Amino acid sequence: MRKLTYFIACSIDGFIGDPDGDASSMFGFVADDYLEFLKSEYPETIPVQGREALGIQNAPNEHFDTVVQGRASYQLALDAGITSPYAHLREHVASRTLEQAPGTGVEIIADDLVGRVRALKAEEHGLGIYLCGGSRIAGELLDEIDELVIKTYPQVYGSGMPMFGSGFAVTDFTLDGVRTFGNGVLVRRYSRKR
Numbered sequence: 001m002r003k004l005t006y007f008i009a010c011s012i013d014g015f016i017g018d019p020d021g022d023a024s025s026m027f028g029f030v031a032d033d034y035l036e037f038l039k040s041e042y043p044e045t046i047p048v049q050g051r052e053a054l055g056i057q058n059a060p061n062e063h064f065d066t067v068v069q070g071r072a073s074y075q076l077a078l079d080a081g082i083t084s085p086y087a088h089l090r091e092h093v094a095s096r097t098l099e100q101a102p103g104t105g106v107e108i109i110a111d112d113l114v115g116r117v118r119a120l121k122a123e124e125h126g127l128g129i130y131l132c133g134g135s136r137i138a139g140e141l142l143d144e145i146d147e148l149v150i151k152t153y154p155q156v157y158g159s160g161m162p163m164f165g166s167g168f169a170v171t172d173f174t175l176d177g178v179r180t181f182g183n184g185v186l187v188r189r190y191s192r193k194r
C-alpha cells in the first residue's frame, strides 16, 4: 500500500494562501538551510521550472513518484505556460472541465476521485503519492490521507484559504517529527491514526 501525503505550505494560522489561494508571501522563505532541506529531501515537490533554476533537474525522487492536484492548482502552471509542472512524477489532475490533459503524461481524473486515488494507493510498487493541493481536493481526499507534511511559515494571515476545504470533523494524527530552520520555517510530519 502506498501512502498519500499532503505536503503543504501554510501560515502560522493554517492558511495555504490568501482568500484567493495566493501563497506568494511565503516564497521569500524558500532559502538557506530550508531550501537545502527541500532540495535534498523532497526535490520532487519542486516544479520543473524551479528545479531547472536550482540546477537539480535530474535529482532523483526521494519520497514520491506520483502527484495528485486539483485543476485550480494546476491552472497556475498552465497560466505560466507550463503544461507538465511535475514532469518527473506521474501527474494526475482532478478536473471535470478539462476534457484532456494539455501536458504530455498528465492524466485527468474526471470522476470517482476517491476510487482513483485508492487504486493508486493500492499499487504495490514505487514511492508514495504527493497530494499537492489545493484546499478543495484536499478536503475531498481527507479520509484517504495517510501522512501530512506541513511547512509552516512565520506569518499570520488572519483569514485565507484553509488547508482543507471540508466540513467540521475531528481526524487524529500522530506527530512523527519536527524540523526547524534558521529563518523560522517549521516542518512537521504527522501520520494518520487508523
Ligand SMILES: NC(=O)c1ccc[n+]([C@@H]2O[C@H](COP(=O)([O-])OP(=O)(O)OC[C@H]3O[C@@H](n4cnc5c(N)ncnc54)[C@H](OP(=O)(O)O)[C@@H]3O)[C@@H](O)[C@H]2O)c1
Residues within 6 Å of the ligand: 007, 008, 009, 010, 015, 016, 017, 020, 021, 022, 023, 069, 070, 071, 072, 073, 074, 076, 094, 095, 096, 097, 098, 109, 110, 111, 112, 113, 132, 133, 134, 135, 136, 137, 138, 140, 161, 165
Ligand atoms: N500553500 C500551498 O502549499 C499550496 C499548494 C497547492 C495549492 N495552493 C493554492 O490552492 C489554490 C487552489 O485551491 P482550490 O481549493 O481553489 O482548488 P484545487 O483543489 O486546486 O482544485 C479544485 C478543482 O479540482 C477539480 N476537482 C475537485 N474535486 C473534483 C472531483 N471530485 N472530481 C473531479 N475534479 C475535481 C475541479 O476542477 P474543474 O473546475 O476543472 O472541474 C475543481 O474546481 C491555488 O490558489 C494555490 O495557490 C497552495
